[in-house]
Amino acid sequence: MANRSHPGEIIQGVLRQARIEVTNRNEQDELRKLRDLLLKEEQSELDQLKSQLNSLELSSEELSEILPEAILISNRKNNRLKEALAPSTIEAIRAIIRQDPKYFSDAIYPVMGPAIRKSVLNSLRSMVESINEVLANSLSLRGLQWRWQAMRTGKSFAEVALVNSLLYRVEQVFLIHRETGLLLKNVVAPRIEMEHPEMVSGMLTAIQDFVRDSFGPNTQGTLEKLQVGELNVWIEQGPRAYLAAVIRGNAPHDLRIVLQNTLERIHLDHGHSMKAFSGDATPFEATRQMLASCLLVQTSTPRKKKPYLAWGGLGLIGTLMLGWLGFVGWQNWQWDSYLENLNNAPGLVITRTDTENGKQVLYGLRDPLAPPAASYVGNSGVDPDDIVERLEPYLSFSPQFVTARARQFLNAPESISFSYANGTLFLHGRASNEWLESARDAAAFIPGVSAINEEGMIASESSRMMDLKIEIEKTTIRFSRGRLLLDGQEELVQEIVTKLNGLEQLAKKTGKTTRINILGHSDSIGSERINNNISRQRAEFVQNMLKLRGITSENIVISGLGTQRLSEFAEDNTEANRRVTFEVIIE
Amino acid sequence: MLQKKICMLGAPAVGKTSLISRYVRQIFSDTYLSTIGVKIDEKDVFTGNQHIKLLIWDLFGTTDPLNLPDSYLRGMAGYILVADGTRSETLEMARNIKSGIDELRGELPFIVAINKHDLDAEWQIAPEDIDTLTGMGWEIVITSAKSGAGVETLFQQLAGKTVELAA
Numbered sequence: 238m239a240n241r242s243h244p245g246e247i248i249q250g251v252l253r254q255a256r257i258e259v260t261n262r263n264e265q266d267e268l269r270k271l272r273d274l275l276l277k278e279e280q281s282e283l284d285q286l287k288s289q290l291n292s293l294e295l296s297s298e299e300l301s302e303i304l305p306e307a308i309l310i311s312n313r314k315n316n317r318l319k320e321a322l323a324p325s326t327i328e329a330i331r332a333i334i335r336q337d338p339k340y341f342s343d344a345i346y347p348v349m350g351p352a353i354r355k356s357v358l359n360s361l362r363s364m365v366e367s368i369n370e371v372l373a374n375s376l377s378l379r380g381l382q383w384r385w386q387a388m389r390t391g392k393s394f395a396e397v398a399l400v401n402s403l404l405y406r407v408e409q410v411f412l413i414h415r416e417t418g419l420l421l422k423n424v425v426a427p428r429i430e431m432e433h434p435e436m437v438s439g440m441l442t443a444i445q446d447f448v449r450d451s452f453g454p455n456t457q458g459t460l461e462k463l464q465v466g467e468l469n470v471w472i473e474q475g476p477r478a479y480l481a482a483v484i485r486g487n488a489p490h491d492l493r494i495v496l497q498n499t500l501e502r503i504h505l506d507h508g509h510s511m512k513a514f515s516g517d518a519t520p521f522e523a524t525r526q527m528l529a530s531c532l533l534v535q536t537s538t539p540r541k542k543k544p545y546l547a548w549g550g551l552g553l554i555g556t557l558m559l560g561w562l563g564f565v566g567w568q569n570w571q572w573d574s575y576l577e578n579l580n581n582a583p584g585l586v587i588t589r590t591d592t593e594n595g596k597q598v599l600y601g602l603r604d605p606l607a608p609p610a611a612s613y614v615g616n617s618g619v620d621p622d623d624i625v626e627r628l629e630p631y632l633s634f635s636p637q638f639v640t641a642r643a644r645q646f647l648n649a650p651e652s653i654s655f656s657y658a659n660g661t662l663f664l665h666g667r668a669s670n671e672w673l674e675s676a677r678d679a680a681a682f683i684p685g686v687s688a689i690n691e692e693g694m695i696a697s698e699s700s701r702m703m704d705l706k707i708e709i710e711k712t713t714i715r716f717s718r719g720r721l722l723l724d725g726q727e728e729l730v731q732e733i734v735t736k737l738n739g740l741e742q743l744a745k746k747t748g749k750t751t752r753i754n755i756l757g758h759s760d761s762i763g764s765e766r767i768n769n770n771i772s773r774q775r776a777e778f779v780q781n782m783l784k785l786r787g788i789t790s791e792n793i794v795i796s797g798l799g800t801q802r803l804s805e806f807a808e809d810n811t812e813a814n815r816r817v818t819f820e821v822i823i824e
Numbered sequence: 825m826l827q828k829k830i831c832m833l834g835a836p837a838v839g840k841t842s843l844i845s846r847y848v849r850q851i852f853s854d855t856y857l858s859t860i861g862v863k864i865d866e867k868d869v870f871t872g873n874q875h876i877k878l879l880i881w882d883l884f885g886t887t888d889p890l891n892l893p894d895s896y897l898r899g900m901a902g903y904i905l906v907a908d909g910t911r912s913e914t915l916e917m918a919r920n921i922k923s924g925i926d927e928l929r930g931e932l933p934f935i936v937a938i939n940k941h942d943l944d945a946e947w948q949i950a951p952e953d954i955d956t957l958t959g960m961g962w963e964i965v966i967t968s969a970k971s972g973a974g975v976e977t978l979f980q981q982l983a984g985k986t987v988e989l990a991a
């Protein structure tokens with residue numbers, strides 16, 4: 238077809254062809270120039286390398302020296318090397334993961350953990366914010382309390398709400414060597430006792446292995462949590478060691494992050510020691526601080542309660558203080574009123590008071606006859622057992638002590654009473670002459686007594702005579718219409734005899750004389766003469782009876798009074814008036 | 825103090841558990857052995873001036889170590905092979921176990937305890953058998969769980985071996 242073409246077209250075609258060839262030639266030259274310009278050094282280096290590679294001696298050793306340098310330079314210039322290496326690197330990593338995923342995960346473990354958590358935290362934060370909005374309308378009392386807490390602490394309401402619903406305490410943390418199950422280090426919260434942590438570590442390891450082996454050896458998961466009642470064991474896995482935290486209560490997920498961080502740091506710091514571990518846990522002493530930082534206690538709930546406790550406590554303290562002040566005031570008041578009692582008490586002089594071992598000590602003077610100071614507590618409320626007396630004895634001249642002393646000193650009978658004024662002791666009542674005489678002598682020795690006054694005294698003999706006189710004069714001897722005694726009157730006469738004898742003896746003692754009048758009486762029946770007569774006869778009859786019974790006194794006078802002294806208590810004509818009575822005169 | 829994990833291995837009913845029970849510190853009950861197949865006890869041994877705390881993993885009895893969870897054997901510094909002197913076949917089983925362990929975990933320090941020495945009348949193992957094993961470099965201790973004979977020696981020697989290896 239070309240042959241049949243127009244000659245002009247052919248020329249055009251040839252020219253075009255020639256132009257293309259020229260252009261190609263030009264481009265090739267330019268490219269060469271450009272390459273020389275850009276990659277001359279590399280080219281020469283590559284040529285060098287080529288020649289070095291060709292010779293066996295040059296290979297490994299020399300390449301190892303050149304290659305890093307070359308890579309560095311290449312990296313500085315452009316990304317070509319990286320781009321070139323990328324596919325094979327990715328393939329290599331894939332191969333490694335296929336072969337042994339554990340190796341790779343171990344390698345990137347310290348790096349990946351924080352990165353993953355960071356992203357998880359970010360998403361959690363946004364979740365917390367959304368919870369915040371949901372809870373925003375909560376108006377319960379608790380909600381309001383939490384809201385207040387949030388405002389005070391500057392935390393979000395959701396955080397406060399979450400925190401308040403948790404309460405836990407990390408009691409123990411074990412760092413356990415993965416391979417052997419041997420304990421590398423354990424820390425224990427204060428007041429928690431742990432025996433044989435080594436065996437516990439072993440068993441924890443065995444249990445994990447057991448669980449993993451039992452539920453499929455191919456499962457990638459690990460035992461993360463054991464729960465025994467209130468106790469939780471959280472296990473945080475690391476490539477060479479794991480952490481087991483024994484937690485009482487409900488711990489928040491944040492704790493897991495704390496454990497992870499700690500384990501990662503321990504791996505970074507002690508990874509080599511863990512790898513080389515053959516039973517000597519000494520190098521892991523250094524992890525104590527880090528492990529101890531996991532012994533967290535959630536104190537938020539107590540903190541929430543604290544204000545109430547504090548207010549309650551303050552209130553209680555306040556009440557107690559008020560109570561105490563009141564009590565002290567009351568005690569002071571009691572004490573004051575007691576002291577007033579003491580100051581008014583005779584025979585007691587309180588000069589000062591003191592407190593000693595919680596007891597009140599009284600100093601001063603007390604008359605030995607005065608009752609002890611403690612007996613004056615009365616209803617003041619002061620406990621007598623709280624009183625210690627340091628009182629010196631003294632003699633009080635107040636009348637009651639002078640008289641009390643006189644009674645003691647003179648051994649006075651009950652029938653005597655004393656009074657005292659201005660140094661004179663007054664005696665009242667009855668006493669025997671004998672006693673009175675001795676008292677007169679002894680009174681001079683009674684302190685405070687300079688004289689005695691016995692005007693109020695009746696010698697007991699005289700008083701006895703008076704008694705007898707009254708008794709005799711009260712006696713009535715009754716008669717019949719004639720001169721005959723009524724039944725039972727003889728005994729009365731006998732009594733009169735006894736009394737007259739007593740009177741006579743007392744009269745002899747006191748040097749007094751007695752005279753007896755026997756008075757006969759009659760009723761109003763009959764004439765005065767007859768009545769006078771019969772009354773006299775009755776008196777004579779009684780006199781004779783007395784004589785027969787030994788009363789022979791010359792001082793007995795009889796008289797018949799007839800109806801001169803009719804009884805006030807009976808009719809004039811009745812037998813009550815037929816009687817004999819007596820009069821006793823003591824001179 | 826050094827901690828060493830050691831395992832008690834042997835055929836069933838050779839007296840592994842009773843061999844150690846009186847001579848070690850126990851806080852876990854024997855029921856763990858039947859439930860999870862392992863129980864961990866503790867024994868303090870002093871060799872020279874070295875204090876070694878042996879963590880003894882008492883494993884359920886088996887003639888084939890492949891039956892044992894690999895994780896239980898992992899990280900052990902040595903082991904005690906227990907055989908029953910009244911059943912000569914258990915010594916053969918011990919040889920099996922030994923070769924199994926060698927395969928699984930490589931060569932590790934170990935001691936053989938031929939137990940039930942108190943049952944003299946029923947003793948089946950001839951001195952030649954023991955000589956053969958000692959000739960192979962095995963260290964053998966004749967023990968009795970009943971009298972306690974040999975038990976302390978057992979732990980003492982194994983502890984010594986694990987330390988030698990580490991040093």
